[in-house]
Amino acid sequence: MSDTTPNGIHTRGLNLWYGKFLALKNVDVDIKHGLITSLIGPSGCGKTTLLRCFNRINERFSYVRTEGKIEILGKNIYDPDVSLLELRKSVGMVFQRPNPLPISVYENIVFGLRVHTPGLRLKKSLLDEAVEQALTEVRLWKDLKNRLKTRATSLQLEQQQKLCIARLLPLKPRIILMDEPCSSLDVEGTRAIEELMFNLRGNYTIVIVTHNMAQARRASDECIFMLLGEVKEHTRTEELFLNPQNPKTAEYIEGRYG
Amino acid sequence: MGSADLVGADAPERPRRPRWAVWGERALETIIRLSGVSAIIFVLAIFFFVFREAAPVLFNGHFNILQFLFSTAWYPTSESNIRYGTFALTLGSFSVTALAMALAVPFGLGAAIYISEFSGPKQKETLKVIIELLAAIPSVVWGFIGLTIMNKIIVAVTGAPVGVNLLNGGIILALMSVPIIVSIGEDALKAVPDSYREAALAIGTTKWQLIYRVLFPAAKNGLLAAVLLGVGRAVGETMAVLMATGHAVQIPHGVLDSVRTLTANIAAELGEAAAGSDHYRVLFLTGVLLFCITFAVNLTADFVIRGVRRK
Numbered sequence: 001m002s003d004t005t006p007n008g009i010h011t012r013g014l015n016l017w018y019g020k021f022l023a024l025k026n027v028d029v030d031i032k033h034g035l036i037t038s039l040i041g042p043s044g045c046g047k048t049t050l051l052r053c054f055n056r057i058n059e060r061f062s063y064v065r066t067e068g069k070i071e072i073l074g075k076n077i078y079d080p081d082v083s084l085l086e087l088r089k090s091v092g093m094v095f096q097r098p099n100p101l102p103i104s105v106y107e108n109i110v111f112g113l114r115v116h117t118p119g120l121r122l123k124k125s126l127l128d129e130a131v132e133q134a135l136t137e138v139r140l141w142k143d144l145k146n147r148l149k150t151r152a153t154s155l156q157l158e159q160q161q162k163l164c165i166a167r168l169l170p171l172k173p174r175i176i177l178m179d180e181p182c183s184s185l186d187v188e189g190t191r192a193i194e195e196l197m198f199n200l201r202g203n204y205t206i207v208i209v210t211h212n213m214a215q216a217r218r219a220s221d222e223c224i225f226m227l228l229g230e231v232k233e234h235t236r237t238e239e240l241f242l243n244p245q246n247p248k249t250a251e252y253i254e255g256r257y258g
Numbered sequence: 259m260g261s262a263d264l265v266g267a268d269a270p271e272r273p274r275r276p277r278w279a280v281w282g283e284r285a286l287e288t289i290i291r292l293s294g295v296s297a298i299i300f301v302l303a304i305f306f307f308v309f310r311e312a313a314p315v316l317f318n319g320h321f322n323i324l325q326f327l328f329s330t331a332w333y334p335t336s337e338s339n340i341r342y343g344t345f346a347l348t349l350g351s352f353s354v355t356a357l358a359m360a361l362a363v364p365f366g367l368g369a370a371i372y373i374s375e376f377s378g379p380k381q382k383e384t385l386k387v388i389i390e391l392l393a394a395i396p397s398v399v400w401g402f403i404g405l406t407i408m409n410k411i412i413v414a415v416t417g418a419p420v421g422v423n424l425l426n427g428g429i430i431l432a433l434m435s436v437p438i439i440v441s442i443g444e445d446a447l448k449a450v451p452d453s454y455r456e457a458a459l460a461i462g463t464t465k466w467q468l469i470y471r472v473l474f475p476a477a478k479n480g481l482l483a484a485v486l487l488g489v490g491r492a493v494g495e496t497m498a499v500l501m502a503t504g505h506a507v508q509i510p511h512g513v514l515d516s517v518r519t520l521t522a523n524i525a526a527e528l529g530e531a532a533a534g535s536d537h538y539r540v541l542f543l544t545g546v547l548l549f550c551i552t553f554a555v556n557l558t559a560d561f562v563i564r565g566v567r568r569k
Contacts, residue, residue, distance in 0.1 A: 057460050062378065088462035095460075099453035102476050112461045115471065167461070 008033045008205060009054055009175065014068035016049060016058070023049045025229040027068070031222075033174075036197055036206040038220035038237070040213060042258035046229040047209045051177050054207065055091040056084060073174060089116055092168030094178040098160035100152035100167070105144055108152045108163055109134050112171040134166040138196055158189030165196060176200065178208040182215065194219045213253060217241050225249045308545045315539035326543065332507045334527065334537045342540045344547065346507045350424075350517035351551075353510050354499055355492040357428030358435055362492075363485055365432070366439025370484070371469060373440070374447035386441070393437035397497040404430040404502025418514040420504055425513040427503035431495055435488035442487055446480020447473055479563050486559040493552055496521040520548050 009031040016024040024046050031037045039047035052058045053070060056077060070077050077087055089112070100108050110127045131148065135141040140162050144155075152163055161181060168176060178197075182190040197206055197219060210216050216223055216237065223240040225233040225248075233240060233249045244250040252258050315321050321342075325331075329343025373385050408429060409421030416425075450473055458472045474481070496519075504516025505526065524541050531538040 055460055057456060060455075060459060085462040085464065088460055093456075093460040095453060095456060097453060099451075099457040101454055101457060101472055111458075111471070115458075115461060115463045115467050164457070171461070 009207070010071040011050075011053075012069040012071075014050075014053065014066070014070060016046075016053065016067070017065045018049075018061075019063045023229050024053070027229075027231050029224060029231055029234055031205065031207060031224075033205050034202050035221040036201055036208060036219060037222045037224060038216040039207065039209045039224050039226060040211075040216045040252075041226035041232075042252065043211075044228075045226040047224075047226050048179055049229075050226070051093075051179055051207060051209050054175065054177055055088050055093055057088075057093065085116070089171050090173050091175045091177060092165075092171065092173040094161070094164050094168070094176065094181045096180045097184050098157055098164050100155070100160050100163050102151065102153050104149050105152050105155070105163060106131055106148040109167045109170060111167060116171065130170040134169040137169055137199070138162040138166040139192070139199075140166060158185055158192055161185060161189065161193060162196065165193075165200075173204065175205045175207070178206065180209050180211060183211065190215070213255075225252065227252070305546075305549060308542055308549065312539050312542035312546050315536050315543060318536070321536070321540075326540070327547075330507070330509060332523075334531070334540065340536070342536075344520065344523075344544055346509050347518055347520045347523050347544070348547070348551075349509055350503070350507075351493060351519040351521065351548075353424055353517060354427045354431060354503060354519055355489060357424060357513065358431035358492045359485070359489060361428060361432035362435040362439055362488055366436045366484070366488065367443055367481065369436070369440045370443030370447060370481075371473075374444045375465065375469060375473070386444070389437050389440050392433070393441070395434075397434065397495060398501075400430050400434055401498040401501030404498060408502065412514075416514060420516060422502055422504040423514050423516045424503065424510050427499045427517070427519075428513070430498050430502045431492045434495060434498060435491045438491055439484045439488040442484035443481055446477040446484060449480060450476045482559065482563060486555065489555060490552060493548075493555065494521065496525045500525055520544055520551075524548075 009029070011027050011029050014024055014027040015022065027050060039051060041047050049058065053066065054072065058064045058066065066078065072087070073090060075082065101111060109131045113122060113127065113130060132141060135144060140159060143159065152160065155163065165176070182193050185193065194215070197208070200206060208220065220237050223235065223237045224231055225240065225246070227248055233244060233246045235245070240249065241253055244253060316323070326342055326344060328345050329341060330346040331341040331343040332346060333339065333341045369389070373382055377385060404426050405422060408426045412418060412421035412423070412426055454472050454476055455468060458468045463471065499519050500522035503519065503522065505518045505522060506516035507518050508515065510517045524544055528538070528541050531541055
């Protein structure tokens with residue numbers, strides 16, 4: 001891994017099986033730190049599977065088997081001495097459907113802190129500060145500062161999704177994985193999330209899975225095109241859309257299949 | 259039929275539902291509605307008939323309702339001084355139920371959590387089948403186990419003079435309530451959306467943190483329902499406690515004292531009481547009391563769950 005930044009995501013020879021089905025085939029990617037990288041490709045191409053490898057959340061299903069190497073923050077996350085909890089602390093994930101926990105807005109945001117701090121060493125002032133900071137960063141503070149005690153599941157979908165991003169921030173992650181974060185949002189919500197991604201860009205490595213090619217085009221710096229479990233092309237977004245090297249990529253972005 | 263109007267005069271032949279199907283559907287709808295309403299009718303009818311058997315004793319002039327509720331003297335067949343005090347029986351029911359729940363709730367919820375969150379698919383199926391089997395054991399068999407096996411074990415372990423007592427009844431009732439708590443509790447945990455689990459795990463919770471920080475709050479209504487159904491089972495159980503608790507009318511001072519419950523008392527004495535006698539009517543009144551207790555438990559549960567939900 002010569003020319004790549006240490007804080008990116010680097011995979012080598014990554015294979016993944018769901019039972020007997022090979023869902024990822026020998027995936028080698030180098031995702032750069034501080035950029036927004038989008039994973040595109042038709043349904044079933046393995047983009048969500050790849051994303052879910054990066055925090056090893058795939059492993060909660062016993063029929064998943066992984067082989068190969070994923071280096072995150074300079075360490076192979078499949079090494080036996082890697083702490084899953086520490087990994088997930090530095091690699092946050094946002095899901096397709098907003099999934100705030102059925103507790104208050106406030107508790108959702110401090111959830112990560114509570115989980116990762118043993119005992120009862122958390123001061124109220126520290127938590128308050130974390131909540132304000134996280135909500136400010138996702139532009140929700142103004143709307144929600146008087147509603148911190150409301151149940152998070154009763155917010156609008158867009159707010160819920162922003163909250164799901166906000167709850168990652170107190171743990172100071174390096175990488176944020178987003179699995180089609182806008183697919184259940186309307187135009188305004190999508191715009192808001194994309195703006196938010198731009199604000200977070202630079203400080204965080206963001207990997208986003210999207211079905212929406214227009215979104216990949218306007219919201220990402222680099223693009224990875226996948227097909228049938230293989231990475232076909234990985235380059236700067238403008239380059240991929242204007243001058244695709246692989247004929248399959250060209251056909252996909254023209255909308256001939258998918 | 260009105261639908262004919264929608265079809266133009268020159269419309270081609272289209273598939274139509276025959277008349278019997280339309281009427282059949284209406285009939286089915288009525289039957290379903292009736293079966294829904296019937297629950298209310300049955301409850302009211304049961305209450306009415308039990309109360310009708312009990313009512314005359316309330317108005318016969320020498321019956322004292324306060325004595326009935328708060329006296330511990332139960333001497334229905336005394337030659338000189340007949341007294342009908344059910345307080346010891348009520349306490350008996352409460353203490354056996356409380357002991358049973360103290361044992362069954364941790365075990366039941368623990369098993370529900372294990373089955374829903376930790377066991378693999380094959381183990382899960384096996385465990386569920388076995389637990390259902392446990393629920394299928396008739397209560398008289400449980401009573402028999404209490405009377406013979408548990409009895410000996412308790413005498414041997416604790417050195418108590420008799421092994422049929424509060425502890426015995428509590429253990430037997432706990433064993434009977436666990437399957438209910440497990441299966442309802444497991445349903446409640448299964449109903450928690452998987453997205454909550456993923457959300458928590460992706461933040462880096464351990465399995466245990468996931469359970470007490472996410473699953474418990476998310477499933478608390480269902481888990482509460484599981485516990486209360488267990489309580490309902492324990493309060494209402496008759497045959498097993500009749501055989502396992504020792505059947506002595508007294509206020510228990512420890513788990514090794516024998517007790518008698520409201521239910522066991524009715525079961526044991528109703529056959530001997532002359533129909534229409536005061537004794538007979540008081541036993542029915544005990545039934546009404548039991549009915550009121552379970553009704554109060556259910557109603558409280560309902561309010562608690564509703565209160566929780568509003569929050």
